[in-house]
Amino acid sequence: MALITCRDLTLGYESHAILEHLSFTVGAGDYLCVVGENGSGKSTLMRTMLGLQKPLSGSIAFGDGMKQNEIGYLPQQTAIQRDFPATVWEIVLSGCQARAGRRFFYGKADKATAAHNLERMGMTGFRNRCYRELSGGQQQRVLLARALCATRKLLLLDEPVSGLDPKVTAEMYGLIEGLNREGVTIVMISHDIAAAVRYATHILHVGGTKTFFGDIGAYRDSAIGRRFIALEGGDEA
Amino acid sequence: MIQTLQQYMQFPFVRYALIVGTLIALCSSLLGVTLVLKRFSFIGDGLSHVAFGAIAIAGVLNISDDMLFVMPFTVFCAILLLRTGRNARVKGDAAIAMISVGALAVGYLLLNLFPTSSNLSGDVCSTLFGSTSILTLTQAEVWLCAVLSLAVVVLFVLFYNKLFAVTFDEDFARAVGTRVEAYNLLIAVVIAVIIVLAMNLVGSLLISALIIFPALSAMRLFKSFRGVTVCAAILSVACAVSGMLISIVGGTPVGSTIVAVDIAVFAVCALIERVRG
Numbered sequence: 001m002a003l004i005t006c007r008d009l010t011l012g013y014e015s016h017a018i019l020e021h022l023s024f025t026v027g028a029g030d031y032l033c034v035v036g037e038n039g040s041g042k043s044t045l046m047r048t049m050l051g052l053q054k055p056l057s058g059s060i061a062f063g064d065g066m067k068q069n070e071i072g073y074l075p076q077q078t079a080i081q082r083d084f085p086a087t088v089w090e091i092v093l094s095g096c097q098a099r100a101g102r103r104f105f106y107g108k109a110d111k112a113t114a115a116h117n118l119e120r121m122g123m124t125g126f127r128n129r130c131y132r133e134l135s136g137g138q139q140q141r142v143l144l145a146r147a148l149c150a151t152r153k154l155l156l157l158d159e160p161v162s163g164l165d166p167k168v169t170a171e172m173y174g175l176i177e178g179l180n181r182e183g184v185t186i187v188m189i190s191h192d193i194a195a196a197v198r199y200a201t202h203i204l205h206v207g208g209t210k211t212f213f214g215d216i217g218a219y220r221d222s223a224i225g226r227r228f229i230a231l232e233g234g235d236e237a
Numbered sequence: 238m239i240q241t242l243q244q245y246m247q248f249p250f251v252r253y254a255l256i257v258g259t260l261i262a263l264c265s266s267l268l269g270v271t272l273v274l275k276r277f278s279f280i281g282d283g284l285s286h287v288a289f290g291a292i293a294i295a296g297v298l299n300i301s302d303d304m305l306f307v308m309p310f311t312v313f314c315a316i317l318l319l320r321t322g323r324n325a326r327v328k329g330d331a332a333i334a335m336i337s338v339g340a341l342a343v344g345y346l347l348l349n350l351f352p353t354s355s356n357l358s359g360d361v362c363s364t365l366f367g368s369t370s371i372l373t374l375t376q377a378e379v380w381l382c383a384v385l386s387l388a389v390v391v392l393f394v395l396f397y398n399k400l401f402a403v404t405f406d407e408d409f410a411r412a413v414g415t416r417v418e419a420y421n422l423l424i425a426v427v428i429a430v431i432i433v434l435a436m437n438l439v440g441s442l443l444i445s446a447l448i449i450f451p452a453l454s455a456m457r458l459f460k461s462f463r464g465v466t467v468c469a470a471i472l473s474v475a476c477a478v479s480g481m482l483i484s485i486v487g488g489t490p491v492g493s494t495i496v497a498v499d500i501a502v503f504a505v506c507a508l509i510e511r512v513r514g
Binding site: 047050051052068069070071073075078080081084085086087090091093094095097100104105106128130132133146147150 | 270274275276395396397398399401402404405406408409410411412413414415456459460461462463464465
Protein backbone atom coordinates (compact mmCIF):
# COMPACT_ATOMS: atom_id res chain seq x y z
CA MET A 1 0.00 0.00 0.00
CA ALA A 2 1.13 3.56 -0.69
CA LEU A 3 2.53 5.74 2.09
CA ILE A 4 0.26 8.62 1.13
CA THR A 5 -2.87 8.51 -1.01
CA CYS A 6 -4.53 11.81 -1.93
CA ARG A 7 -7.99 11.59 -3.45
CA ASP A 8 -9.75 14.42 -5.24
CA LEU A 9 -8.15 17.11 -3.08
CA THR A 10 -9.32 20.69 -3.36
CA LEU A 11 -7.03 23.11 -1.55
CA GLY A 12 -7.19 26.77 -0.72
CA TYR A 13 -8.07 29.38 1.85
CA GLU A 14 -11.57 30.19 3.07
CA SER A 15 -13.52 28.65 0.20
CA HIS A 16 -11.21 30.20 -2.39
CA ALA A 17 -9.82 27.17 -4.18
CA ILE A 18 -6.23 27.28 -5.46
CA LEU A 19 -5.95 23.65 -6.54
CA GLU A 20 -8.83 21.40 -7.54
CA HIS A 21 -9.37 17.68 -8.06
CA LEU A 22 -5.87 16.62 -7.21
CA SER A 23 -5.25 12.87 -6.93
CA PHE A 24 -1.89 11.20 -6.49
CA THR A 25 -0.06 8.58 -4.44
CA VAL A 26 3.37 8.44 -2.85
CA GLY A 27 4.79 4.93 -2.62
CA ALA A 28 7.61 3.75 -0.35
CA GLY A 29 10.96 4.65 -1.86
CA ASP A 30 9.56 7.17 -4.34
CA TYR A 31 11.23 10.47 -5.13
CA LEU A 32 8.38 12.81 -5.99
CA CYS A 33 9.00 16.33 -7.19
CA VAL A 34 6.18 18.86 -7.04
CA VAL A 35 6.70 21.47 -9.74
CA GLY A 36 4.69 24.37 -11.07
CA GLU A 37 4.71 28.13 -11.32
CA ASN A 38 4.87 30.46 -8.33
CA GLY A 39 1.53 30.75 -6.58
CA SER A 40 0.26 27.50 -8.08
CA GLY A 41 -0.38 26.07 -4.61
CA LYS A 42 2.71 23.90 -4.10
CA SER A 43 3.31 25.13 -0.56
CA THR A 44 -0.39 24.92 0.24
CA LEU A 45 -0.32 21.29 -0.84
CA MET A 46 2.63 20.59 1.40
CA ARG A 47 1.04 22.32 4.39
CA THR A 48 -2.08 20.24 3.84
CA MET A 49 -0.09 17.00 3.69
CA LEU A 50 1.53 17.96 6.99
CA GLY A 51 -1.83 18.65 8.59
CA LEU A 52 -1.04 22.35 9.08
CA GLN A 53 -4.23 23.23 7.21
CA LYS A 54 -7.33 21.33 6.19
CA PRO A 55 -8.26 20.53 2.59
CA LEU A 56 -11.48 22.19 1.38
CA SER A 57 -12.57 18.76 0.16
CA GLY A 58 -11.10 15.38 -0.66
CA SER A 59 -9.01 13.13 1.54
CA ILE A 60 -5.43 12.31 2.45
CA ALA A 61 -4.85 8.77 3.70
CA PHE A 62 -1.65 7.45 5.24
CA GLY A 63 -0.76 3.78 4.78
CA ASP A 64 2.05 1.32 5.45
CA GLY A 65 2.08 2.13 9.17
CA MET A 66 2.76 5.79 8.39
CA LYS A 67 1.22 8.52 10.53
CA GLN A 68 0.88 12.16 9.62
CA ASN A 69 3.13 13.30 12.47
CA GLU A 70 5.93 10.98 11.35
CA ILE A 71 6.82 13.09 8.34
CA GLY A 72 10.23 14.73 8.44
CA TYR A 73 9.64 18.32 7.32
CA LEU A 74 12.22 20.72 5.95
CA PRO A 75 10.48 24.10 5.88
CA GLN A 76 11.75 27.21 4.19
CA GLN A 77 13.77 29.30 6.58
CA THR A 78 11.97 32.02 8.50
CA ALA A 79 13.23 35.46 9.44
CA ILE A 80 13.20 34.49 13.13
CA GLN A 81 15.76 31.75 12.57
CA ARG A 82 18.34 34.04 11.04
CA ASP A 83 19.14 35.72 14.35
CA PHE A 84 18.20 32.91 16.67
CA PRO A 85 20.80 32.06 19.30
CA ALA A 86 20.94 28.26 19.20
CA THR A 87 23.61 25.65 18.66
CA VAL A 88 23.44 23.04 15.92
CA TRP A 89 22.96 20.37 18.58
CA GLU A 90 19.99 22.13 20.21
CA ILE A 91 18.25 22.41 16.85
CA VAL A 92 18.87 18.84 15.70
CA LEU A 93 17.75 17.48 19.07
CA SER A 94 14.46 19.39 18.74
CA GLY A 95 13.68 17.04 15.83
CA CYS A 96 13.06 14.41 18.51
CA GLN A 97 10.19 16.37 20.06
CA ALA A 98 7.57 13.99 18.67
CA ARG A 99 9.26 10.85 19.91
CA ALA A 100 9.85 12.45 23.30
CA GLY A 101 6.05 12.85 23.38
CA ARG A 102 4.82 13.65 26.87
CA ARG A 103 8.25 13.34 28.41
CA PHE A 104 9.68 16.70 29.47
CA PHE A 105 13.31 15.96 28.64
CA TYR A 106 15.16 14.17 25.87
CA GLY A 107 16.49 10.72 26.79
CA LYS A 108 19.55 8.75 25.73
CA ALA A 109 17.80 7.24 22.70
CA ASP A 110 16.78 10.71 21.48
CA LYS A 111 20.34 11.99 21.82
CA ALA A 112 21.70 8.95 19.99
CA THR A 113 19.23 9.57 17.14
CA ALA A 114 20.26 13.22 16.93
CA ALA A 115 23.97 12.33 16.93
CA HIS A 116 23.43 9.69 14.26
CA ASN A 117 21.60 12.07 11.93
CA LEU A 118 24.14 14.81 12.50
CA GLU A 119 26.77 12.29 11.39
CA ARG A 120 24.69 11.32 8.34
CA MET A 121 24.67 14.96 7.24
CA GLY A 122 28.40 15.29 7.88
CA MET A 123 27.83 18.00 10.48
CA THR A 124 29.19 16.31 13.62
CA GLY A 125 32.11 18.73 13.76
CA PHE A 126 29.67 21.67 13.90
CA ARG A 127 27.77 20.33 16.91
CA ASN A 128 28.49 23.24 19.24
CA ARG A 129 28.56 25.95 16.61
CA CYS A 130 25.97 28.70 16.51
CA TYR A 131 23.34 28.10 13.85
CA ARG A 132 23.13 31.69 12.62
CA GLU A 133 26.88 31.77 11.89
CA LEU A 134 26.73 28.83 9.46
CA SER A 135 26.56 29.15 5.69
CA GLY A 136 23.24 28.61 3.91
CA GLY A 137 24.18 25.09 2.85
CA GLN A 138 25.30 24.13 6.36
CA GLN A 139 22.07 25.50 7.81
CA GLN A 140 20.07 23.34 5.40
CA ARG A 141 22.07 20.28 6.47
CA VAL A 142 21.25 21.03 10.09
CA LEU A 143 17.54 21.37 9.32
CA LEU A 144 17.69 18.18 7.26
CA ALA A 145 19.29 16.34 10.20
CA ARG A 146 16.46 17.65 12.39
CA ALA A 147 13.86 16.45 9.87
CA LEU A 148 15.52 13.00 9.83
CA CYS A 149 15.14 12.81 13.63
CA ALA A 150 11.39 13.13 13.15
CA THR A 151 11.01 10.38 10.56
CA ARG A 152 12.27 7.02 9.40
CA LYS A 153 10.39 6.90 6.15
CA LEU A 154 9.35 10.15 4.57
CA LEU A 155 10.86 13.59 4.06
CA LEU A 156 8.90 16.59 2.83
CA LEU A 157 11.26 19.24 1.50
CA ASP A 158 10.10 22.76 0.69
CA GLU A 159 12.50 24.32 -1.84
CA PRO A 160 15.60 22.86 -0.15
CA VAL A 161 18.09 24.57 -2.47
CA SER A 162 16.60 28.06 -2.74
CA GLY A 163 19.27 30.68 -2.16
CA LEU A 164 22.18 28.22 -2.37
CA ASP A 165 25.02 28.62 -4.86
CA PRO A 166 25.41 26.00 -7.66
CA LYS A 167 28.14 23.96 -5.96
CA VAL A 168 26.27 23.73 -2.65
CA THR A 169 23.04 23.03 -4.55
CA ALA A 170 24.67 20.03 -6.23
CA GLU A 171 25.92 18.77 -2.85
CA MET A 172 22.44 19.14 -1.39
CA TYR A 173 20.89 17.16 -4.25
CA GLY A 174 23.57 14.52 -3.75
CA LEU A 175 22.70 14.22 -0.06
CA ILE A 176 18.99 13.92 -0.80
CA GLU A 177 19.63 11.33 -3.49
CA GLY A 178 21.74 9.34 -1.03
CA LEU A 179 18.95 9.38 1.53
CA ASN A 180 16.51 8.20 -1.14
CA ARG A 181 18.82 5.28 -1.95
CA GLU A 182 18.88 4.38 1.74
CA GLY A 183 15.12 3.95 1.44
CA VAL A 184 13.82 7.33 2.60
CA THR A 185 10.85 8.45 0.54
CA ILE A 186 11.26 12.02 -0.74
CA VAL A 187 8.58 14.57 -1.58
CA MET A 188 10.15 17.82 -2.72
CA ILE A 189 8.80 21.15 -3.86
CA SER A 190 11.13 22.50 -6.48
CA HIS A 191 11.61 25.39 -8.84
CA ASP A 192 14.46 23.59 -10.47
CA ILE A 193 12.84 21.56 -13.23
CA ALA A 194 16.21 20.40 -14.62
CA ALA A 195 17.13 18.79 -11.29
CA ALA A 196 13.60 17.48 -10.87
CA VAL A 197 13.69 15.48 -14.09
CA ARG A 198 17.21 14.30 -13.32
CA TYR A 199 16.61 12.95 -9.80
CA ALA A 200 12.90 12.32 -9.36
CA THR A 201 11.08 9.05 -10.01
CA HIS A 202 7.70 10.79 -10.14
CA ILE A 203 6.49 14.28 -10.99
CA LEU A 204 3.43 16.12 -9.78
CA HIS A 205 2.90 19.20 -11.90
CA VAL A 206 0.34 21.60 -10.45
CA GLY A 207 -0.98 24.90 -11.67
CA GLY A 208 -4.26 26.30 -12.92
CA THR A 209 -6.52 23.71 -14.43
CA LYS A 210 -3.75 21.50 -15.76
CA THR A 211 -2.26 19.01 -13.38
CA PHE A 212 -0.08 16.08 -14.19
CA PHE A 213 0.89 13.12 -12.05
CA GLY A 214 2.97 10.19 -13.25
CA ASP A 215 6.43 8.74 -13.40
CA ILE A 216 9.30 10.64 -14.90
CA GLY A 217 9.20 8.98 -18.33
CA ALA A 218 5.53 9.79 -18.79
CA TYR A 219 6.17 13.40 -17.74
CA ARG A 220 8.92 13.86 -20.33
CA ASP A 221 6.52 12.59 -22.98
CA SER A 222 3.50 14.62 -21.85
CA ALA A 223 2.63 17.89 -23.54
CA ILE A 224 2.67 19.83 -20.26
CA GLY A 225 6.04 18.32 -19.31
CA ARG A 226 7.69 19.05 -22.63
CA ARG A 227 6.55 22.64 -22.58
CA PHE A 228 7.62 23.23 -18.97
CA ILE A 229 11.02 21.57 -19.37
CA ALA A 230 11.69 23.65 -22.48
CA LEU A 231 10.53 26.83 -20.78
CA GLU A 232 12.12 26.53 -17.33
CA GLY A 233 15.05 24.23 -17.82
CA GLY A 234 15.99 25.17 -21.34
CA ASP A 235 19.52 26.13 -20.51
CA GLU A 236 20.32 22.89 -18.72
CA ALA A 237 18.24 20.22 -20.41
CA MET B 238 27.45 52.88 53.03
CA ILE B 239 27.63 49.30 54.33
CA GLN B 240 26.36 50.63 57.62
CA THR B 241 23.39 52.26 55.96
CA LEU B 242 22.57 48.96 54.26
CA GLN B 243 22.91 47.01 57.51
CA GLN B 244 20.61 49.48 59.16
CA TYR B 245 17.99 49.04 56.42
CA MET B 246 18.30 45.27 56.47
CA GLN B 247 16.93 45.24 59.98
CA PHE B 248 13.53 46.22 58.65
CA PRO B 249 11.49 43.22 57.54
CA PHE B 250 9.91 45.14 54.65
CA VAL B 251 13.34 45.75 53.12
CA ARG B 252 14.18 42.05 53.38
CA TYR B 253 10.80 41.14 51.83
CA ALA B 254 11.47 43.57 49.01
CA LEU B 255 14.84 42.03 48.25
CA ILE B 256 13.49 38.46 48.29
CA VAL B 257 10.50 39.27 46.11
CA GLY B 258 12.56 41.46 43.80
CA THR B 259 15.05 38.67 43.21
CA LEU B 260 12.33 36.11 42.48
CA ILE B 261 10.46 38.44 40.13
CA ALA B 262 13.64 39.37 38.28
CA LEU B 263 14.47 35.68 37.88
CA CYS B 264 11.17 34.61 36.36
CA SER B 265 10.66 37.73 34.25
CA SER B 266 13.97 37.12 32.47
CA LEU B 267 13.23 33.47 31.61
CA LEU B 268 10.56 34.10 29.03
CA GLY B 269 12.32 37.20 27.71
CA VAL B 270 14.28 35.22 25.13
CA THR B 271 11.14 33.56 23.79
CA LEU B 272 9.30 36.87 23.74
CA VAL B 273 12.03 38.72 21.88
CA LEU B 274 12.51 35.95 19.34
CA LYS B 275 8.84 35.30 18.74
CA ARG B 276 8.31 39.03 18.21
CA PHE B 277 5.94 38.95 21.19
CA SER B 278 7.61 41.83 23.05
CA PHE B 279 4.76 44.16 22.15
CA ILE B 280 2.28 41.83 23.86
CA GLY B 281 4.22 42.29 27.10
CA ASP B 282 4.02 46.03 26.68
CA GLY B 283 0.30 45.95 25.90
CA LEU B 284 -0.45 43.73 28.86
CA SER B 285 1.31 46.00 31.32
CA HIS B 286 -1.08 48.80 30.35
CA VAL B 287 -3.99 46.42 30.72
CA ALA B 288 -2.79 45.62 34.24
CA PHE B 289 -2.80 49.36 35.04
CA GLY B 290 -6.42 49.62 33.89
CA ALA B 291 -7.26 46.56 35.96
CA ILE B 292 -5.77 48.12 39.07
CA ALA B 293 -7.89 51.22 38.53
CA ILE B 294 -11.04 49.12 38.20
CA ALA B 295 -10.10 47.15 41.31
CA GLY B 296 -9.73 50.46 43.16
CA VAL B 297 -13.13 51.69 42.03
CA LEU B 298 -14.81 48.41 42.95
CA ASN B 299 -13.10 48.65 46.34
CA ILE B 300 -11.54 45.21 46.05
CA SER B 301 -9.19 45.02 49.00
CA ASP B 302 -6.65 42.58 47.57
CA ASP B 303 -6.32 43.88 44.02
CA MET B 304 -4.02 41.06 42.88
CA LEU B 305 -7.00 38.70 43.01
CA PHE B 306 -8.77 40.84 40.42
CA VAL B 307 -5.83 42.11 38.38
CA MET B 308 -4.31 38.66 37.84
CA PRO B 309 -7.32 36.93 36.19
CA PHE B 310 -8.18 40.08 34.22
CA THR B 311 -4.67 40.34 32.77
CA VAL B 312 -4.52 36.61 31.99
CA PHE B 313 -7.84 36.95 30.17
CA CYS B 314 -6.51 39.86 28.09
CA ALA B 315 -3.33 37.93 27.32
CA ILE B 316 -5.39 35.12 25.82
CA LEU B 317 -7.48 37.66 23.92
CA LEU B 318 -4.38 39.37 22.48
CA LEU B 319 -2.84 36.08 21.44
CA ARG B 320 -6.03 35.11 19.60
CA THR B 321 -6.34 38.44 17.75
CA GLY B 322 -2.61 38.33 16.97
CA ARG B 323 -3.18 35.16 14.98
CA ASN B 324 -6.31 36.36 13.23
CA ALA B 325 -5.28 37.64 9.82
CA ARG B 326 -8.28 39.95 9.51
CA VAL B 327 -7.50 42.09 12.52
CA LYS B 328 -3.99 43.40 12.42
CA GLY B 329 -2.39 42.09 15.61
CA ASP B 330 -0.33 45.16 16.47
CA ALA B 331 -3.25 47.52 15.91
CA ALA B 332 -5.44 45.43 18.23
CA ILE B 333 -2.74 45.52 20.88
CA ALA B 334 -2.31 49.28 20.55
CA MET B 335 -6.08 49.74 20.91
CA ILE B 336 -6.39 47.54 23.99
CA SER B 337 -3.30 48.85 25.75
CA VAL B 338 -3.84 52.57 25.18
CA GLY B 339 -7.55 52.14 25.84
CA ALA B 340 -6.83 50.44 29.16
CA LEU B 341 -4.43 53.22 30.13
CA ALA B 342 -6.96 55.96 29.32
CA VAL B 343 -9.93 54.27 30.97
CA GLY B 344 -7.82 53.43 34.00
CA TYR B 345 -6.75 57.04 34.51
CA LEU B 346 -10.29 58.27 33.88
CA LEU B 347 -11.69 55.90 36.51
CA LEU B 348 -9.07 56.95 39.03
CA ASN B 349 -10.07 60.57 38.45
CA LEU B 350 -13.81 59.98 38.65
CA PHE B 351 -13.67 57.79 41.74
CA PRO B 352 -10.59 58.89 43.66
CA THR B 353 -9.75 56.51 46.49
CA SER B 354 -7.28 58.82 48.19
CA SER B 355 -6.53 62.53 48.24
CA ASN B 356 -3.15 62.08 46.55
CA LEU B 357 -4.33 61.09 43.06
CA SER B 358 -1.19 61.90 41.08
CA GLY B 359 0.90 60.10 43.69
CA ASP B 360 -1.27 56.99 43.29
CA VAL B 361 -1.03 57.07 39.52
CA CYS B 362 2.69 57.70 39.58
CA SER B 363 3.38 54.79 41.91
CA THR B 364 1.22 52.45 39.83
CA LEU B 365 3.01 53.46 36.65
CA PHE B 366 6.54 53.59 37.99
CA GLY B 367 6.27 51.43 41.09
CA SER B 368 7.97 54.07 43.19
CA THR B 369 7.38 52.55 46.60
CA SER B 370 5.06 49.60 46.18
CA ILE B 371 7.80 46.99 46.56
CA LEU B 372 8.50 48.34 50.04
CA THR B 373 4.90 48.22 51.17
CA LEU B 374 4.25 44.53 50.53
CA THR B 375 2.45 42.62 53.26
CA GLN B 376 3.64 39.21 54.33
CA ALA B 377 0.74 37.57 52.46
CA GLU B 378 1.73 39.35 49.25
CA VAL B 379 5.33 38.23 49.69
CA TRP B 380 4.14 34.62 49.94
CA LEU B 381 1.89 34.97 46.90
CA CYS B 382 4.75 36.46 44.88
CA ALA B 383 7.15 33.75 46.02
CA VAL B 384 4.76 30.89 45.21
CA LEU B 385 3.85 32.28 41.77
CA SER B 386 7.47 33.01 40.89
CA LEU B 387 8.51 29.50 41.81
CA ALA B 388 5.60 28.11 39.78
CA VAL B 389 6.82 30.08 36.75
CA VAL B 390 10.37 28.81 37.18
CA VAL B 391 9.23 25.18 37.57
CA LEU B 392 6.95 25.43 34.52
CA PHE B 393 9.77 26.94 32.51
CA VAL B 394 12.26 24.21 33.41
CA LEU B 395 9.76 21.41 32.70
CA PHE B 396 8.69 22.82 29.34
CA TYR B 397 12.11 24.18 28.37
CA ASN B 398 12.56 21.81 25.42
CA LYS B 399 9.04 22.34 24.12
CA LEU B 400 9.37 26.11 24.43
CA PHE B 401 12.60 25.98 22.46
CA ALA B 402 10.94 23.91 19.74
CA VAL B 403 7.90 26.18 19.53
CA THR B 404 10.04 29.33 19.53
CA PHE B 405 12.54 28.18 16.93
CA ASP B 406 10.12 26.75 14.39
CA GLU B 407 6.37 26.73 14.97
CA ASP B 408 5.51 25.05 11.66
CA PHE B 409 7.94 22.18 12.19
CA ALA B 410 6.69 21.68 15.74
CA ARG B 411 3.09 21.62 14.55
CA ALA B 412 3.93 19.21 11.72
CA VAL B 413 5.40 16.64 14.10
CA GLY B 414 2.35 16.85 16.31
CA THR B 415 3.49 19.22 19.09
CA ARG B 416 0.50 21.12 20.46
CA VAL B 417 1.75 24.56 19.50
CA GLU B 418 -1.49 26.38 20.39
CA ALA B 419 -1.39 24.96 23.92
CA TYR B 420 2.20 26.12 24.42
CA ASN B 421 1.48 29.57 23.00
CA LEU B 422 -1.39 29.80 25.46
CA LEU B 423 0.92 28.71 28.27
CA ILE B 424 3.41 31.41 27.25
CA ALA B 425 0.69 34.08 27.20
CA VAL B 426 -0.67 33.09 30.61
CA VAL B 427 2.78 32.96 32.17
CA ILE B 428 3.62 36.38 30.70
CA ALA B 429 0.46 37.79 32.23
CA VAL B 430 1.35 36.33 35.63
CA ILE B 431 4.88 37.72 35.40
CA ILE B 432 3.61 41.16 34.46
CA VAL B 433 1.24 41.37 37.41
CA LEU B 434 4.03 40.22 39.71
CA ALA B 435 6.54 42.62 38.23
CA MET B 436 4.17 45.57 38.65
CA ASN B 437 5.01 45.39 42.35
CA LEU B 438 8.67 45.80 41.57
CA VAL B 439 8.95 48.34 38.78
CA GLY B 440 5.41 49.58 38.06
CA SER B 441 3.41 48.94 34.94
CA LEU B 442 5.27 51.18 32.48
CA LEU B 443 8.68 49.65 33.10
CA ILE B 444 7.80 45.94 33.06
CA SER B 445 8.81 45.37 29.46
CA ALA B 446 12.29 46.58 30.31
CA LEU B 447 12.58 43.93 33.02
CA ILE B 448 11.52 41.22 30.57
CA ILE B 449 13.38 42.35 27.46
CA PHE B 450 16.69 43.86 28.59
CA PRO B 451 18.31 40.80 30.24
CA ALA B 452 17.42 38.65 27.22
CA LEU B 453 18.82 41.19 24.75
CA SER B 454 21.99 41.62 26.81
CA ALA B 455 22.52 37.84 27.04
CA MET B 456 21.99 37.49 23.29
CA ARG B 457 25.02 39.76 22.76
CA LEU B 458 27.22 37.38 24.72
CA PHE B 459 26.03 33.81 24.14
CA LYS B 460 25.30 31.71 21.09
CA SER B 461 23.29 28.81 22.47
CA PHE B 462 19.69 28.99 23.63
CA ARG B 463 20.64 27.48 26.98
CA GLY B 464 23.56 29.88 27.41
CA VAL B 465 21.39 32.88 26.63
CA THR B 466 18.63 31.73 28.99
CA VAL B 467 20.96 31.10 31.94
CA CYS B 468 22.88 34.31 31.32
CA ALA B 469 19.65 36.33 31.08
CA ALA B 470 18.47 34.93 34.42
CA ILE B 471 21.77 35.74 36.14
CA LEU B 472 21.99 39.25 34.65
CA SER B 473 18.39 39.97 35.56
CA VAL B 474 18.81 38.96 39.20
CA ALA B 475 22.12 40.81 39.49
CA CYS B 476 20.64 44.00 37.99
CA ALA B 477 17.54 43.82 40.18
CA VAL B 478 19.49 43.27 43.40
CA SER B 479 22.06 45.97 42.69
CA GLY B 480 19.31 48.33 41.50
CA MET B 481 17.37 47.80 44.72
CA LEU B 482 20.47 48.30 46.89
CA ILE B 483 21.40 51.48 45.03
CA SER B 484 17.89 52.82 45.42
CA ILE B 485 17.88 52.07 49.16
CA VAL B 486 21.19 53.81 49.73
CA GLY B 487 20.65 56.64 47.28
CA GLY B 488 16.94 57.13 47.94
CA THR B 489 16.10 56.80 44.23
CA PRO B 490 12.88 55.20 42.93
CA VAL B 491 13.27 51.41 42.87
CA GLY B 492 11.81 50.59 39.45
CA SER B 493 13.62 53.14 37.38
CA THR B 494 16.91 52.47 39.17
CA ILE B 495 16.68 48.76 38.28
CA VAL B 496 15.90 49.58 34.67
CA ALA B 497 18.80 52.06 34.56
CA VAL B 498 21.15 49.29 35.74
CA ASP B 499 19.65 46.99 33.07
CA ILE B 500 20.35 49.61 30.40
CA ALA B 501 23.94 50.05 31.59
CA VAL B 502 24.51 46.27 31.49
CA PHE B 503 23.04 46.10 28.01
CA ALA B 504 25.42 48.84 26.86
CA VAL B 505 28.38 46.92 28.32
CA CYS B 506 27.25 43.68 26.63
CA ALA B 507 26.79 45.41 23.28
CA LEU B 508 30.28 46.87 23.66
CA ILE B 509 31.77 43.44 24.42
CA GLU B 510 30.08 42.03 21.32
CA ARG B 511 31.47 44.89 19.24
CA VAL B 512 35.00 44.42 20.57
CA ARG B 513 34.88 40.66 19.97
CA GLY B 514 33.84 41.39 16.40
